[in-house]
Amino acid sequence: MKVHFIAIGGSAMHNLAIALHLKGYEVSGSDDEIFDPSKGRLAKYGLLPDSIGWDPARISKDINSVILGMHARADNPELAKAQELGIPIFSYPEYLYEQTKNKKRVVIGGSHGKTSITSMILHVLQHNHVKHDYMVGAQLEGFECMVSLKEDSTIAILEGDEYLSSPIDRRPKFHLYQPNIALLSGIAWDHINVFPTFENYVEQFQIFVDKIEPNGDIIYYDGDENVKLVAQKSRADVSQIPYDTHPHRIEKGITYLLDEEREYPLHIFGEHNLQNVSGALNVCLRIGLSKGQFYAAIISFKGASKRLxxxxxxxxxxxxxxxxxxxxxxxxxxxxxxxxxxxxxxxxxxxxxxxxxxxxxxxxxxxxxxxxxxxxxxxxxxxxxxxxxxxxxxxxxxxxxxxxxxxxxxxxxxxxxxxxxxxxxxxxxxxxxxxxxxxxxxxxxxxxxxxx
The missing domain is CATH 3.90.190.20 (Mur ligase, C-terminal domain)
Structure with missing residues (x-):
């Protein structure tokens, strides 16, 4: 399989390129600017373009797919050549769906907390040696790449961003994943350049919930009225699973999770993180882990990069x-x-x-x-x-x-x-x-x- 990335230097794009390279695909790419850490990581895997800039000559009929990044423009010359040759063109989220469409997809959405919740779930799965695909928006301790795609995994954990998919696909990314299990952490207006009103912004989350697969689940934070309204409008075949702030206590700057008679000290803290822990716990229970497996793992979670x-x-x-x-x-x-x-x-x-x-x-x-x-x-x-x-x-x-x-x-x-x-x-x-x-x-x- 031969894949070409237009705008390979992006944070998400270069991680997907590395993941496909590790899967055995032949990967090429281009960009008009590439900075570290993307530049160094692409170079490590031999994926750094030999020259900066766009060149239609890079596009040939033997390319199976072109993945178009948001950084490129709609009039990109490489994109035009791919369209002329009839090569299938995918946005980043479209291609992730293609890679995971036969797996159980867990998609974490929300205006805040989605990176942290996704990271918590990945940490717990790794700790318990559960094979999984994933995509997360931050570097995590113990993970080489922010994207992983494997042939033998049956679960995919995806962070669901509401921003646009590509220059020629103006749909929010999380509309394309069609989750079996969806989580909504909160709704607070953002991306005013794309969603000019709060009502328009909320509508994107309703569409996300409407795209849950038949007999799927919506796990949602019960303390956000906008989230509740969206989640409770889900179809009758979709199970509604609310969550709240995890019971806890704080002593000498350390937060302890409380579960029946047991306490679990955390490296992380804050009301939002305690909500995130509850959301991650509910996801892990739905994909077959026990409470004991979750708590044994979460005590060693130190947070995602740049999140507190x-x-x-x-x-x-x-x-x-x-x-x-x-x-x-x-x-x-x-x-x-x-x-x-x-x-x-x-x-x-x-x-x-x-x-x-x-x-x-x-x-x-x-x-x-x-x-x-x-x-x-x-x-x-x-x-x-x-x-x-x-x-x-x-x-x-x-x-x-x-x-x-x-x-x-x-x-x-x-x-x-x-x-x-x-x-x-x-x-x-x-x-x-x-x-x-x-x-x-x-x-x-x-x-x-x-x-x-």
Whole structure:
């Protein structure tokens, strides 16, 4: 089987390319820019294109399939050549479905928590030596690749993203997987550039639930009214399985799961993670694992990369980084760290970096999102707004939108980090939240400078 990737350098695309290579496929690819870690990982497996840019000569009749990444444009010359030759063209999620259509597909959807829940399930399955295919949106400890496809597995665990599939397929990715078991963790408006109203956004999750296979399951967080409404509209043949925050207690900064007479200490913490644990538990029970197998595994789960990831610590301070950028994620992550260490001061920093977060019409969604921090700093780069061709926003616009006295706004990353370096970090924790890098901040180095 010969497969060509257009835009092979993407986070998801290069992982699928590696997975197919490991499966024995002949893989080629192209891109107009490839950065690390994708670049290094593709090179490791001999999959890095020999030149950067698009070249129709790469496309020939002996290619069985072309996989088109979201980064490419609809007028891509390699795509045009493939269309001319009649080569089957797939989006990333379409091809994942083709690879797993004869397996039991578990698809984890939701505006927040889907990467963490998927990661928990994968950790439990690996711990219990259960063969499975998977796709997850973050690097996990103990996993070489973010995608795995094998001939002898009967289960596929897929993270279900609601963003668009490809430049020529405007359907949300999770509409294409047709799950046997679906999970919905929460619905909070995101991707305003694609879903201009909240009602339109919610509709995508209803379509996702409608696409559950006959006699399938919908596992859903019972504490989210929008999720409940969507899940309870599922067909009569679909089993509805609600879940809530897992019973627990917190002592000296450690969270313990409570199950009957037993307690299980966790590396992770926070209300959302305790909801995620319940969701993952319900999935694992539906695919045949026992409670005992789940709890024995989950105590060693340390979280997915960039999801409340510990950067550095001292006896009186901790620094975490998190991928949080949407209002609901921001609120949950800030609250989680404050609740876990109530006797410590919390300084939280976030970067407005995504299209939605920098959109003036979306800013008001951040109302109160960082109120649980003792001090909160919001950073944005005006050049990023110009690059995304958005309406300019001011510091005053951002301050007003967050609507919290503890919030200060910066447009210089250097000024913000210099401010952090002047602070006393005794009995104080730091939380850095962004889907970017605060314009190139080395978080590990910053933590060492602050805490030593």
């Amino acid at each position: 990831e510990l950067v550095t610590q001292t006896s009186s301070s901790l620094m975490y980084k998190d991928f949080a950028h949407s209002p609901s994620k921001l609120k949950a992550t800030t609250q989680a760290l404050k609740d876990q260490f109530p006797d410590r001061k919390l300084i939280a920093c976030m970067e407005l970096h995504t299209f939605s977060s920098l959109n003036k019409d979306f800013l008001d969604e951040y109302d109160g999102a960082m109120k649980d921090a003792d001090e909160a700093f919001v950073y944005f780069n005006p050049h990023t707004i110009a690059h995304k061709k958005l309406t300019p926003i001011s510091k005053e616009d951002v301050k007003k939108a967050f609507n919290s006295e503890n919030v200060r706004v910066y447009t210089s990353s250097e000024e913000l980090t210099n401010l952090l370096k002047e602070k006393d970090w005794n009995d104080t924790n730091l939380l850095m939240m962004t889907s970017g890098t605060f314009d190139g901040v080395d978080f590990k180095k910053l933590g060492e400078e602050l805490f030593t």
